[in-house]
Amino acid sequence: MEEVRVRFPPSPTGYLHIGGARTALFNWLFAKQHGGKLILRIEDTDEERSTQASIDGIIEGMQWLGIDWDEGPYFQTEFSQDHIDAANRLLASGQAYKCFCTKEELEQKREAALAQKKSDVGYDGTCRHLSAEEIAEKEAQGIPYVIRFKVPERQGTLFYDDQVLGRIERAYSEFEDFVIVRSNGKPLYLLCNVVDDIRDRITHIIRGQDHMTNTTRQVLLYEALEAPLPSFAHMPLTLDLKKRKISKRSHGEIVAVQFYRDNGFIPWALCNFLCLLGWNPGTEQEYFSREELIQAFDLSRMSRVNSVFNFRPGDAKFFTDPKLIAMNEHYLRSMDLEALGTMVQKELAAADLWDEAYATTQKDWYLHTLGLIRDRFHTLKDFTTAGRAYFAEDYGVDPKPLKKNVLKHPDLKTWLPQLAERYKGLADFSAETTEQLCREFADELEIKPGILINGMRTVLTGQLAGPSMFDIVTTLGQERVVARLSNIDHLYTEA
RNA sequence: GUCCCCAUCGUCUAGUCAGGUCCAGGACACCGGCCUUUCACGCCGGCAACACCGGUUCAAAUCCGGUUGGGGACGCCA
Numbered sequence: 001m002e003e004v005r006v007r008f009p010p011s012p013t014g015y016l017h018i019g020g021a022r023t024a025l026f027n028w029l030f031a032k033q034h035g036g037k038l039i040l041r042i043e044d045t046d047e048e049r050s051t052q053a054s055i056d057g058i059i060e061g062m063q064w065l066g067i068d069w070d071e072g073p074y075f076q077t078e079f080s081q082d083h084i085d086a087a088n089r090l091l092a093s094g095q096a097y098k099c100f101c102t103k104e105e106l107e108q109k110r111e112a113a114l115a116q117k118k119s120d121v122g123y124d125g126t127c128r129h130l131s132a133e134e135i136a137e138k139e140a141q142g143i144p145y146v147i148r149f150k151v152p153e154r155q156g157t158l159f160y161d162d163q164v165l166g167r168i169e170r171a172y173s174e175f176e177d178f179v180i181v182r183s184n185g186k187p188l189y190l191l192c193n194v195v196d197d198i199r200d201r202i203t204h205i206i207r208g209q210d211h212m213t214n215t216t217r218q219v220l221l222y223e224a225l226e227a228p229l230p231s232f233a234h235m236p237l238t239l240d241l242k243k244r245k246i247s248k249r250s251h252g253e254i255v256a257v258q259f260y261r262d263n264g265f266i267p268w269a270l271c272n273f274l275c276l277l278g279w280n281p282g283t284e285q286e287y288f289s290r291e292e293l294i295q296a297f298d299l300s301r302m303s304r305v306n307s308v309f310n311f312r313p314g315d316a317k318f319f320t321d322p323k324l325i326a327m328n329e330h331y332l333r334s335m336d337l338e339a340l341g342t343m344v345q346k347e348l349a350a351a352d353l354w355d356e357a358y359a360t361t362q363k364d365w366y367l368h369t370l371g372l373i374r375d376r377f378h379t380l381k382d383f384t385t386a387g388r389a390y391f392a393e394d395y396g397v398d399p400k401p402l403k404k405n406v407l408k409h410p411d412l413k414t415w416l417p418q419l420a421e422r423y424k425g426l427a428d429f430s431a432e433t434t435e436q437l438c439r440e441f442a443d444e445l446e447i448k449p450g451i452l453i454n455g456m457r458t459v460l461t462g463q464l465a466g467p468s469m470f471d472i473v474t475t476l477g478q479e480r481v482v483a484r485l486s487n488i489d490h491l492y493t494e495a
Numbered sequence: 496g497u498c499c500c501c502a503u504c505g506u507c508u509a510g511u512c513a514g515g516u517c518c519a520g521g522a523c524a525c526c527g528g529c530c531u532u533u534c535a536c537g538c539c540g541g542c543a544a545c546a547c548c549g550g551u552u553c554a555a556a557u558c559c560g561g562u563u564g565g566g567g568a569c570g571c572c573a
Contacts, residue, residue: 049572211567308506
């Protein structure tokens with residue numbers, strides 16, 4: 001059987017956004033499932049807009065997501081001779097022609113056609129039937145020209161079988177003679193893309209529905225270039241809540257893969273979320289390991305409907321799609337602790353909270369702590385913010401619990417240091433003994449234990465909520481607990 | 496405007512191709528309860544959709560036609 005070869009061809013005119021990432025992901029899944037190859041090809045023929053920063057961003061984004069490729073990155077500009085050769089071949093075989101019409105002329109004709117409400121606003125074919133003499137004359141005059149593809153004069157419709165949408169048809173009469181080479185001699189996307197896909201022996205083209213009109217024209221090019229037609233699969237698009245195509249310009253960083261990397265998301269959670277946007281396995285399974293997803297993926301189960309990336313700018317809860325947040329939380333809570341430890345290490349290091357001992361002598365403590373606190377977190381960032389008290393002494397105290405659990409009970413100012421004294425003398429510092437001692441103290445004071453417990457939580461972690469109090473106490477350790485409980489005057493003075 | 500694609504809960508979707516088992520299932524979000532002297536997790540429950548009109552049929556979310564609606568494309572961008 002022929003080897004499956006797919007490609008991801010981003011144009012480096014912006015960062016990798018989630019729509020592009022999803023396209024890459026689907027191609028990657030398809031390749032993996034069929035034991036095929038994924039080719040990364042940077043389509044940088046638009047010199048005006050292509051940037052190195054964008055190329056770096058795309059590559060970093062894919063690496064972060066874990067979408068690896070088998071060949072490339074190739075750069076389209078490195079193959080410009082191939083594109084020029086192909087254009088010349090089409091010219092020589094009479095399947096393309098030189099067009100000397102200027103942009104201004106075409107613009108005028110176009111406006112005139114629109115003014116008359118004519119549907120046909122395409123190229124009128126003025127230069128299509130120029131004689132050899134006329135062409136030679138114009139060339140001799142140095143009139144610049146573009147090369148247009150000569151759409152075959154045929155009745156009926158052109159069609160291809162889309163792997164997602166089924167049979168797609170378009171009447172030949174709907175095509176205009178489209179430009180394949182600019183007047184500056186540079187070939188255009190429509191041609192370059194086909195030439196590259198032929199050279200790279202691409203067997204399946206999986207891309208967004210926004211390419212559908214390109215596809216019908218490209219089918220014509222494959223035919224003219226006498227190359228076998230690959231399979232096409234057009235995926236639904238990703239829209240915003242107002243049903244607009246998501247883009248950097250209108251949506252900003254929230255649609256950039258980098259945003260999720262910088263905001264504590266787990267790469268696989270993003271992949272898992274993205275693959276469910278426009279695809280489903282036909283079962284009720286929603287969480288997949290990498291291997292499960294490769295196994296389950298199937299182009300025929302791709303949706304034909306555009307999907308909405310549900311985020312609401314300015315809404316803290318919906319800063320990105322809540323289902324994506326939920327998935328991130330799921331992986332945060334269920335993933336292997338070692339793997340989580342590696343991810344959190346990067347966050348701690350970036351916040352200057354990392355201690356090498358966490359990887360060596362204190363590794364057990366480190367992983368245990370992550371396991372204890374991760375249930376309440378949403379992103380990896382929370383380990384350095386809400387979880388800061390476990391890794392540093394300079395954690396802040398949230399005003400809300402400070403007021404509710406500490407300041408409301410002025411006597412805690414003396415009670416907590418007293419409790420610290422008792423903890424200091426405790427030989428066996430365990431969850432059981434610390435709890436027992438705490439409750440006994442509450443009994444003596446004739447107060448509810450909750451007053452001490454909630455006060456302790458606020459003082460020890462700075463947070464309103466957290467794990468079971470005495471798990472916190474044992475995790476923090478006797479020394480830190482005693483020190484923090486003894487030294488609470490500043491909480492009252494600062495407030 | 497022209498061509499192409501599409502149409503199930505607020506969102507992601509199952510069910511449509513092979514009509515009945517669907518007064519439509521799951522997930523997220525939301526609401527309530529249990530658990531917990533915190534908060535989450537977890538568990539239990541609730542709210543919530545077949546765009547509309549016609550046709551075919553004993554029977555339509557499912558097939559057909561139309562309407563409306565949405566999206567995409569219409570560049571010497573990719």
